[in-house]
Amino acid sequence: MSAQDPGPMRGHGPGTSAASPEATVRLDAVSKTYGKGAAAVQALRDVSMSFAKGSFTAVMGPSGSGKSTFLHCAAGLDRPTSGHVRLAGADIGGLDENALTVLRRERIGFVFQAFNLLPSLTVEQNITLPLRLSRRRTDREWLARILKRTGLETRVTHRPSELSGGQQQRVAIARALVTRPEVVFADEPTGALDSTTGREILLLLQESVRSLQQTLIMVTHDPVAASYADLVLFLADGQLAGSLPSPTPDTVAERMAQLGNR
């Protein structure tokens, strides 16, 4: 499927992928410690992972396993205490706050459990907000494709308060896709939705990754959500605790139960 749709890659030079042909996101021996002295909490211990282009990876783990810290470090929202994070070809350790923001704006998309839309903007304005912030013109053709894919064509002038939860999450996904990012981070994207709507959202994400050759990294604690990924990575006590290719809800739930009982 991906081979037939080279479109989304047109925006970026070959150099981007050439620098790291395999992995768009790479963590090397990343540790993160919060606090100091006796109160220090080590949220991540020496974690190394890499995420290949066009892959859909779910990161799972029980509460307190370091999932959120992992996401924040991987997405450049937080800096690791030690180790390196390479994101879309750049070592983010060397970037200042502004450069990081620009990187986020142009290379990375975010989808959260809370939809985080601006209530004052229409659906279309919300979707194109990242373009507006970087003063880029909206590619109307591309926008139309995204709207079609997310099923929002008839809702462009609505405001978030007039939409259902599933529709709001679709807007958030469309916003994450509009800059044609190389990586999309999703944090419990179905957490606030019912199971039917959740399934639709996951399918949408899955399909986008495939068709746009993106890297999707999703943090979740829901085995059903994780089963849509190509690969599930498990975290426990801030450390990598195994992986599961071709997951199903049952196998994921089983591994989770084992982790919980350790």
Place this chain on the structure above:
Amino acid sequence: MTGVLRLAWLTLRARKAGFVGAFTALALAFVLITACGVLLESALRSGAPTERYAAADVVIAGQQRITPAERVLRRLRALPGAEKVTAEVSFPAVVITDGREIVGGPEGGPSLGHAWDSAALAPYTLEAGRPPATDDEVVLDSSLADRAGARPGSRLKLATTGPPSVYMVVGVARSPLVPTRQAALFFSPRQAVRLAGGKQPVDAIGVRARSGVSAAELAEQARQAIETLYSADASDASNASDQAGELYASDVLTGDQRGEFEFADSPDPGEALGSFAGTFGAISLFVALFVVAATLALSVQQRMGEIGTLRAIAATPRQIRRMIASETLLVSLAACAVGCPAGIALAALLRAVLADRGLIPEYFPLHVGPTTLLTVVALVVTAAQLAVAVSARRASRVHPTQVLREASTPPPRTGLIRSLAGIVVLVIAAVALAPVARGRGSQDTGAADSLVMVLMLGVALLGPLAARVGSTVLGAPIARLFPVAGFLASAGTRAQYRRLAAAVTPLVLAISFSGTLLAVPELKTRAAETQNSQRLRADHVVRSSGIGLPADYAAEASRIPGVQAVTGLMPVSTTLTSRHEGDTQTHGGQGYAVDEETLPTLLDLDIRAGSLARLRRDTVALGERRAESLGVRVGDTVGVDWEDGTRSDARVVALYARDKGFADLVLPRELAERHSTDPLDDTVLLRTSPTADDNAVQKALQALTAQYPMADPIPRAAYDEARHARQESSNSLSLLLLGMIAAFTAIAVANTLTMSTMERTQEFAMLRLIGATRRHVTRIMLWEAGITVTLAVALGSLVCAAVLVPIALALTGSAVPAVSAGHVLAVLGGTTAFGLVTVLFTTRLALRTHPAQAIGTGR
């Protein structure tokens, strides 16, 4: 109820931060209103106890002298409850020291001469020496004797109603109340009557009750006795002449009323303070209501989600309302614990400042009573409950499932009823302001300045509508010109117009109050100065200090070479009555008796009807406003009740327009002298001939002060300057008030802006996650603040104009208020800068939270 109260307490403890704003606003309200309450109580309690009448249970006195004195005294002596009846006469009297200093009453208190036999009313008792026996002997009260450095045996120069002359001090008498607030000089009865003028002058009568008779019983007897005398007199009024025989209803005074009469003519320190504290209190309460309402509304709106959860788990709307009311009560009480003591401290500070500026005497005591404090607490707590009731009602009515949506976007409609109410309020204000504007040049501004409060109420009610319209009008071009930050700011303010309205209101309040409090006194001062300088044609002014100038002074001044015209201005206190077609109008009339020959040379009163040339004998000229209230025209006759207790008729020969700050009536000196109890000029006006040497005239006038130390001659320019300085110092009180109100509204502005910025921490985090830099967010907020401030400046200027234009029309006839550009710039620029800086600062603060933490990624 305890359940709800407990829930409220737990909420407060858990959400301290959310209540800081409400607490600050309430605490400040407590500080200001407690301070006013304490000052007001102190002012009301300043009511002076009687000094001179301490030994008289009942005092009979009136605005005029008592006539016919002999018959009243006879009736009173016949009262069954009366032990002793003493008549008292009073006239101005001061000591002139060898250094030509005037020594009179302490701290500006009265300094009066009496006959020795009325010393028994206090009683003043002889400390040394003996009573005055001959016409040139005098007894001083001990405090005056100390200050004048006099002992029995000293020879002293005294100024009284005539030219200064020398007396022998034969005794020193002690007042029953120390420290005294007046000076008393006792003369022989014969000399006292001579100096007081008139046949049988009696200013007051003190009656001591027989043992077993209460003051109230005695007062009732006296009242009846006077009433029968009056009705007997009225029945044969037909054959009584105008001049005498008529009796004026004198008041029968007991208790504190005696002191009030005693000090009626001396400036009451409590009065200025009372009106200051009253105005200050009313404005503070009003501003507090606004500020607290705005703050509480915002804090309720922030908690819509929480309220929705409570509603969802089956809390009834009533319970929600009660919870919010209880929270507000708890916050109010906490604020009271901090604010009330601070308010008492502020009152003490203000007392010191006012005493320092000489607006109240140094000794003026501060009264802190439980009644005041309880009233203040009740007022503020009630105001807070009223203020929160509206928001609580709206919050509680929301359907549980709607709440989350309500939290993200306000209901699309601005309340129709609210807008209508706002329009009604504005119409009321317009109706009240229209007559002021119509009275072009009438000098009558009525209560225009207090209408700021009504206008503010209208603006607050129409706030959401104004915010909607304003954000659209301002937002559209900004969004087009600045497609990133401008666009987002415009979209934000348009969607969240309620939040915009909440931020705009305190800014409008700040601009309106500081604008009018600064400009109104300025306009009035300028108008008064303009009118005064137009009126006054004299080029030398002699003011009196300590005691008035005797008539001889004006006569001597007129003999100075180069002086062309002189008139004394002798204050006359009258009551004027007009009768036509059975309708009787009675008004007080403060007049000036003048030299009618020279008056037109020295004063330009702007004659509107009749002519001053006809001001002869039994005639008067009336100020337009007094003529209007009496309903008289040139040629009509008015009844005049004189100081000496007589009544006569006078014909109106002229009406003049420049009556403001001058006199209700002007009359020939010869007419006034016949009826005055103290024929002294408070001011003498001089005009020199064009060729005269002004310095020589001034020197001659200075030389004359050797003989008349109470005279203070100054050239015209210096007089105008002194007058200006006096105005400025009285305006300083309103500047003080302005400072307080500005501080309060500033805190309100900071409060609202901070709260409405901080509540958007999550929004900022989201913006930053999708790629907005800190600079982006700051710019968005600055644009929003710009829209907020622009709207506030527009509305605030409208409110100021609505008040100032009618006042300017009334005072000067011009619609453009003569306000200094510096003041306009200070008010508008200050508010703008303050608003922008606050938003910038709080945005920085909100951006400190790491976006990943602020957004709550669903851990």
